[in-house]
Amino acid sequence: MPAIERWPDILKADLETKRERLRQALDESGVPLPADRDLEDQLPRVFAFSDFVADSCIRDPLLLSQLWSSGDLRQPPASGALREQLKSVLQDTNDIRDLAARLRRFRRRELVRIAWRDLMGSADLAATTSDLSDLAEACLDQALGWLYGRQCAEQGTPTAADGTPMGLVVLALGKLGARELNFSSDIDLIFAFPGEGETRGADRSVEHGEFFSRLCRQLIHVIGHPGGEGFVFRVDLRLRPFGDNGPLALSFDAMERYYQEQGRDWERYAWIKARAVAGDEHAGQALLKRLHPFVYRRYLDFGAFESLRAMKHMIAQEVARRGMQQNI
Structure with missing residues (x-):
């Protein structure tokens, strides 16, 4: 990349404005910027080419300081690390509003990390889309786990005939299903649950369909509803059985019956990229196996x-x- 002196004047002026805003933010917050030559070298390039990263760091200087000091801008996270980090962030969450706010802050931190590594050439396209997909999966899985636990305390636990607890299956299609998520992608989701029945362990039991539909509505709201820092991810549910007119979640039997009797060719192709990404992923694998004959025709x-x-x-x-x- 050319030296700053050789940049176009408009780019140099924009960078200087951002630097001045960062200096003011650091002074007002009292957060010291790590004294590191590598950071000094990388900051101009990243700020020049990403308003999002620049605005995020200026808005929260501690974010930049922590990201650099932790080493997260220099190396990718280990497999499964994002879920564990987010689990820790959500550990003492009080309510749904607090849950959504923490998810948005975590998303912003990780987007800054991923964009920084992308702009500096530290991560190639495959690594960047994989990181973004991991982030979406972590947010879905940890948000769902928190919401499921709270709802079970209120309405009882969905339970199979043999007495084992039953969870929601979150399936991703499209870019998330293919692990090709980009910075502006929405996430195509389908929800399912293993079987019908009633919850156990509460004063008033509810049918599984009612329980999981409510759980889906809450998850969609937490992930997809815009708040003070935007949304976590935009959610698209139009690929589910019956489209916008269909229930939010279907049992495995109902879903298999739908595709056997009414499944269209475009749905067959859409399911090629399907993956279980959150919730009961073991049950999700069982559902994918049941739908395999529909997705991959024998003849x-x-x-x-x-x-x-x-x-x-x-x-x-x-x-x-x-x-x-x-x-x-």
């Missing part, structure tokens, strides 16, 4: 090929309509 006929051609034609028409032929 292909001319109708299947014609369906692919028609879908490709529709995509090409939509791309042309939006003038996005050169948009990769």
Whole structure:
């Protein structure tokens, strides 16, 4: 990258404005910036090319100080580390509003970390999209765990016929399912639960469908509702059975029946990327196995090929309509 002296004047002026804002924020907060030559070298590049990172660090100088001092900007987290870190962050959460606020702060910290490493060339495209996917999964899983525990205390625990507790399965399709999430992606989700029944252990039991539908609504609100720091992730549920008109969560039997009787070709292709990403992931694997015959047909006929051609034609028409032929 060229030296700052060779940057365009407009870029140098913007960088100097950001630096001055950072100096003021550091003075007002009393947070010292680590005295490190590497940080001094990297800061101009990152601030120049990401308003989000610059604004986040200026808004919260402690965020920058902690990220650098921890070494998180120099190396990727170990496998599973994000879930453990977020679990610790949420440990003494008081209520849903507090839960959402902590999730948003954690998301901002991690987005700054991921963007910084991306801009500095410390992480390639695959590592960046993988990190973003891990972040979404951690937020979904830990938020769901907190909400599930609270709701079980109020309404009892969903229980299988053999007495084992039953959890919600969160399946991701699209970019999150493929672990290709980018900085602006929404997350395509489908919710399911292993079987019908009633909760146990509370003064008033409720049917599993009611329990899990309420749980899904709360999870969607916590993850997708904008607050003081924006949303955690935008949630898209339109790929679920029956689309916007369908229930938020279906039992495994109901979901299998839907795809056997009404599943369309585009749904078959959408499920190719499906993964269990939060909740009872073991049960999620069992559901994916049950739906395997729908997703991967044993035999292909001319109708299947014609369906692919028609879908490709529709995509090409939509791309042309939006003038996005050169948009990769």
